[in-house]
Amino acid sequence: MRKFTVSSTLILLILAILSTTTFQVSALTPHEEIEALRKNIRYTEDIDTEIFNRLEAAVLKKYTDVEKEGWYMSVMVKLVGLGALDGSLENTLDPEGTVTKAMFIKMLVRAIYGPDGLNNITPTFDHWAARDVEKAILTNLLSRGEITVDNLSEPITRVEMAKIIVRAYRKLELHPLTAEECEHLIDKIGDYSTMNKVQKESALIAYGAGIISGYTNGNFGPYDLANRAQASAFIIRVLDKNERAKVEFPPVEPPREPMILKYDDPDRPMAIEGDTFIKPDGTSVVLKVGPSGVLGEGQGCATEIGRRDRGGIIQEGDLGTDEGVMGQPYLVCKKTGEGHYIREWHLIAESQGDEAFKKYGHTEEGTTYGPWLVYLHGSWSWTGPL
Structure with missing residues (x-):
């Protein structure tokens, strides 16, 4: 009889503890559950299956206008978890609602940098999204004056979002696609011709990266207004490759092996790292990628001069026609004999300027650094090709 009494007491005690614990867990409101989960989420990688399921359950309880089967649930739930998306005072997420420029910038900035990313940001105007705009400017997601207090409340179009999204993609992606790599997709975008040059590039890259898909009729809809669900999808697809649309690309040929390239062979291929380049004076160099990330940097050779591309035999100043250098002039330094496309010269100038x-630091007038930098009038000046 004594054993039965002790066992009954223990059972009652355990039940009481379990009951209390269950009550405490169930006592969390959906809002409190979301806030609790957000404390452990900084990146999309932090949202594993368990966290996602809890977030989704809380979102479905809190917001009255979303459905578990909605195509937007995955991306909007993740954006809520990142602290980049909140609903209205009426407890709605409004997935079909129009997005303003202010809303989009706030969502994007907070998804990338988190709430703490706005610390020590001082805005230049008064608006609820002013700090987000300033953060976007400081991180080159926006150029100053592109979005101002006067147009923040205007709806944002799909192509306007594409331009900003591609900047974020280039910043975060290890090997971002170029417009040239996406040229085979032009025919898949029915309204491609309605866009200007900058818009075309943004649309191509966003489409090719699987971030902004076209409509079922094949159009990109550049001037259509985007809704909150679409904006959420575009932002999450920048951060989470698993959410991106599948886009077909032609098979990539394996890289060739390094070889000997002669300056007077017009049919030589474009140089790669490891090639041995024979200069006009008979000397040779094994081509390497320099500190600025440019092939042949500091090696005193112009590997493109005299090579045949789609535009003919390349001479100084000619515009490149190959992938990655399309439309860039090829410039040769007369002092060193070194040649690069203009974007490569920009990389060298920026890198060496930082090194100098x-x-x-701020040094004596006339101090030089390398063959192309000189300190003049209180700053380092580039004297090489540009």
Whole structure:
């Protein structure tokens, strides 16, 4: 009889503890559950299956206008988890609602940088999204004056979002696609011709990366207004490759092996790292990628001069026609004999300028650094090709 009494007491105690614990867990409101989960979420990778299921359950309880089967649930739930998306005072997420420029910038900035990313940001105007706009400017997602207090409340179009999204994609992606790599997709975008040059590039890359898909009729809809569900999808697809649409690309040929390239062979291929390049004076160099990330940097050779591309035999100043250098002039330094496309020269100038400042800071007038930098009038000046 004594054993039965002890066992009954223990059972009652355990039931009481379980009951209390269950009550405490169930006592969390959907809002409190979301806030609790957000504390452990910084990146989309933090949202595993368990966290997602809890977030989704809380979102479905809190917001009255979303459905579990909605195509937008995956992306909107993740954006809620990142603290980048909140509903209205009426407890709605409004997936079909129009997105303003202010809303989109806030969602994008907070999805990338988190709530703490706005610390120490001082806006230049008064608006609820002013700090988000300033953060976007400081991180080159926006150029200053592109979005102002005067147009923040205007709806944002799909192509306007594409331009900003592609900037974020280029910043975050290790090997971002180029417009040239996506040219085979032009025929798949029915309204491609209605866009200007900048819009076409943004649309191509966003489409090719699987971030912004076209409509079922094949159109991109550049001037259509985007809704909150679409904006959520575009932002999450920048951050989470698993959410991106599948886009077909032609098979990539394996890279060739390094070889000997002669300056007077017009049919030589474009140089790659490891090639041995024979210069006009008979000397040779094994081509390497330099500190600025440019092939042949500091090696005193112009590997493109005299090579045949789709535009003919390349001479100084000619525009490139190959992938990655399309439309860029090829410039040769007369002092060193080194040649690069203009974007490569920009990379070298920026990198060496940073190196010079780190080494010498503000120094004596006329101080030089390498063959192309000189300190003049209080700053480092580039004297090489540009």
